[in-house]
Amino acid sequence: MINLQNLKVTVQNADIAPMVLSLTMFETIKGNIRGSMTVLDNMNFMDTFIATSHAPIEIHWQYESYQFTYNFYGDGISDMQINKLGKQYTIHFLAYTTMNAQVKRINNAFSGRSDQIIYDIFTEINDNRELGRLMIDTRSITKGKYIVPNIKGQEALNNVVNSSWDNNKSPLLLYQRLADEGDTRLTSLSDMNDTEFGLYEQNGTIVYKNTFTLKATVAGADEESDGLEARTQIGTVSKFVMDEFNTNFTHKIASGYYGQKVQNISLDETSSNDFPPAELTNIPATYYKLQNNLFDGDTKSVFSTLCEPDSYLAYNQKRRVFNHRMTAMDTVAVPGLSVGYSIETDSGGSNMSNSKTDTKYIIASIQHRFTMQDGEFQYAQDIGLIRDGTE
Amino acid sequence: MYFGIVKSVSDPKKLGRVKVKIYDLHDNIKTEDLPWSQVMMPANTPAINGTGHSVNLAIGSLVAGIFLDGMMQEFMVMGSLPTKTEGIEDNNVRVRAEADPNADEETGSYQPSSGYAPVYPYNNVMETESGHVKEYDDTPSAERIMERHKSGTQYEIVANGSKTERIVRDNYQLVVGHDTLEVFGDVRIIVSGNADVAVAGNMNTAVGGNIDATSTTGNITLKTTDSVNKKVVLDANVLVKGNLVVNQTTTTSAQSSTRSAVVLDNHTHDDFDSPTVQTGTPN
Numbered sequence: 001m002i003n004l005q006n007l008k009v010t011v012q013n014a015d016i017a018p019m020v021l022s023l024t025m026f027e028t029i030k031g032n033i034r035g036s037m038t039v040l041d042n043m044n045f046m047d048t049f050i051a052t053s054h055a056p057i058e059i060h061w062q063y064e065s066y067q068f069t070y071n072f073y074g075d076g077i078s079d080m081q082i083n084k085l086g087k088q089y090t091i092h093f094l095a096y097t098t099m100n101a102q103v104k105r106i107n108n109a110f111s112g113r114s115d116q117i118i119y120d121i122f123t124e125i126n127d128n129r130e131l132g133r134l135m136i137d138t139r140s141i142t143k144g145k146y147i148v149p150n151i152k153g154q155e156a157l158n159n160v161v162n163s164s165w166d167n168n169k170s171p172l173l174l175y176q177r178l179a180d181e182g183d184t185r186l187t188s189l190s191d192m193n194d195t196e197f198g199l200y201e202q203n204g205t206i207v208y209k210n211t212f213t214l215k216a217t218v219a220g221a222d223e224e225s226d227g228l229e230a231r232t233q234i235g236t237v238s239k240f241v242m243d244e245f246n247t248n249f250t251h252k253i254a255s256g257y258y259g260q261k262v263q264n265i266s267l268d269e270t271s272s273n274d275f276p277p278a279e280l281t282n283i284p285a286t287y288y289k290l291q292n293n294l295f296d297g298d299t300k301s302v303f304s305t306l307c308e309p310d311s312y313l314a315y316n317q318k319r320r321v322f323n324h325r326m327t328a329m330d331t332v333a334v335p336g337l338s339v340g341y342s343i344e345t346d347s348g349g350s351n352m353s354n355s356k357t358d359t360k361y362i363i364a365s366i367q368h369r370f371t372m373q374d375g376e377f378q379y380a381q382d383i384g385l386i387r388d389g390t391e
Numbered sequence: 392m393y394f395g396i397v398k399s400v401s402d403p404k405k406l407g408r409v410k411v412k413i414y415d416l417h418d419n420i421k422t423e424d425l426p427w428s429q430v431m432m433p434a435n436t437p438a439i440n441g442t443g444h445s446v447n448l449a450i451g452s453l454v455a456g457i458f459l460d461g462m463m464q465e466f467m468v469m470g471s472l473p474t475k476t477e478g479i480e481d482n483n484v485r486v487r488a489e490a491d492p493n494a495d496e497e498t499g500s501y502q503p504s505s506g507y508a509p510v511y512p513y514n515n516v517m518e519t520e521s522g523h524v525k526e527y528d529d530t531p532s533a534e535r536i537m538e539r540h541k542s543g544t545q546y547e548i549v550a551n552g553s554k555t556e557r558i559v560r561d562n563y564q565l566v567v568g569h570d571t572l573e574v575f576g577d578v579r580i581i582v583s584g585n586a587d588v589a590v591a592g593n594m595n596t597a598v599g600g601n602i603d604a605t606s607t608t609g610n611i612t613l614k615t616t617d618s619v620n621k622k623v624v625l626d627a628n629v630l631v632k633g634n635l636v637v638n639q640t641t642t643t644s645a646q647s648s649t650r651s652a653v654v655l656d657n658h659t660h661d662d663f664d665s666p667t668v669q670t671g672t673p674n
Binding site for chain 1: 464
């Protein structure tokens with residue numbers, strides 16, 4: 001493993017890095033970054049920490065030539081062990097945008113393309129542009145009007161994101177990358193698939209230009225290698241675990257993961273539209289369609305196409321991409337690697353375990369783990385990989 | 392179930408849809424941004440091929456309903472709730488069996504008193520925005536039907552079956568076919584102005600008793616416009632209690648083959664003493 005450098009954990013203007021035993025941050029294409037850290041508190045810092053409900057937490061570290069600074073907000077304490085000398089407990093934290101999206105409610109009318117509506121809602125939730133910025137990687141082709149009925153900002157965002165797709169009929173995802181240091185991104189799955197990770201700097205030198213490959217430790221592959229040396233190489237995976245490959249396949253077929261024969265019932269015109277199957281299977285499904293003229297003029301609801309085949313193409317793509325899930329366990333941290341990129345795997349090397357599972361994946365999640373070891377913080381990543389199991 | 396206030400009823404598609412501002416969910420939404428909500432009608436409304444009832448919700452009506460979609464964009468109204476809006480009872484005054492709101496209106500001299508005596512909750516009322524009213528009152532011993540135009544023109548059928556009709560302006564009735572009025576009892580017609588009866592054909596009046604025609608300030612005239620060919624016939628003995636003035640010739644009918652008709656204006660008589668001599672004509 002490669003050690004972390006210059007870890008600073010500032011909670012309400014106090015650096016508590018010396019108290020930190022371990023620190024974990026989790027990023028996923030399904031949402032925002034969150035994390036927790038275990039601290040040994042011999043100075044009764046906790047009483048200060050819990051003085052406010054959402055204490056600002058700034059985490060800064062350096063790894064190789066990369067420096068990161070990330071702002072979080074405290075979200076409570078758990079698992080506290082108390083003895084006469086001090087306390088050991090876990091501090092949970094979450095992103096500024098998560099906190100706002102959970103707490104703030106939206107009651108407003110928005111119109112335009114789905115990505116514009118997402119931007120407008122996001123901007124209304126996050127009034128601090130420094131801590132809450134939205135980067136739009138993919139424009140949607142879905143558009144319309146959305147009356148947000150005084151619901152949580154997160155719920156409003158999810159509603160629009162889940163009903164949006166791009167010109168490839170690929171669904172959109174709203175998420176945060178640790179590498180973006182606080183920015184939130186809106187990207188389609190197809191754009192994620194096309195965004196290959198392979199470029200980072202080390203001491204001012206570009207190390208990789210091609211698609212990055214996560215490689216398994218090949219202990220004993222040759223007489224000169226015991227595998228230990230590989231544990232100091234960036235991107236070396238301790239163990240690949242196939243979490244899922246079309247699990248509950250029958251159930252998924254029955255649920256329409258692979259296509260539906262959609263029947264739309266329009267209540268405002270008392271009509272029925274039968275759509276032919278747009279994908280592999282023709283599982284029948286009946287939906288009640290929103291009125292075409294729900295609003296004045298020709299303005300449609302942003303959800304007006306939600307029951308149509310194009311919508312299910314995108315929706316099913318989002319469901320199917322998790323059919324093939326793999327985790328690269330205890331990986332020697334790759335600086336700059338974040339969710340939403342695509343990479344390749346080399347799980348078996350020259351061994352028999354090499355299979356068609358060694359291919360291109362989208363990084364769906366990363367668990368970043370800083371663990372105190374011999375007075376230094378080792379940086380490891382558990383990387384969640386996804387791709388459509390039918391591909 | 393959600394509750395809201397109707398903000399617009401001017402559905403551009405004329406489907407009876409309304410815009411509802413739902414409490415809490417639409418507090419900050421302008422009326423022009425609100426969606427059009429369909430209104431669920433009762434099952435006695437076929438709502439097809441132009442049949443059925445109109446939606447009678449008004450701006451300000453408190454309604455209840457559900458959302459048809461998970462994103463809460465399409466609301467469907469399932470009913471309205473009569474309560475009290477800004478201190479004013481929403482429920483109709485007649486439904487609440489309060490005093491007749493039209494009791495002070497002008498009545499005719501012979502107009503029977505109203506049978507209005509509802510008891511809550513027996514009075515079934517439909518009143519529109521302008522003030523048209525329909526009542527089907529099931530109050531025991533005071534059962535009534537009343538239908539009323541906002542002007543005050545109305546009819547009322549009271550508990551014993553008597554009907555009173557009140558028209559505050561002109562009345563006109565057209566019967567393209569035949570018309571029959573059968574009255575077991577008496578008929579009384581009071582006309583404050585003039586009365587005209589125009590009959591294109593014959594007019595037959597069959598009366599079991601007497602016929603009285605009295606004019607208090609004017610003449611009574613019986614005439615035919617064709618005085619040459621038509622006559623006014625008095626087909627009975629005539630009793631003239633006043634003077635009889637004849638402007639033209641008065642002639643009696645011939646009484647036998649030997650007694651010819653007599654013209655009263657110039658007739659003569661035989662001299663009683665000398666049959667060959669005639670008296671002079673009347674003065």
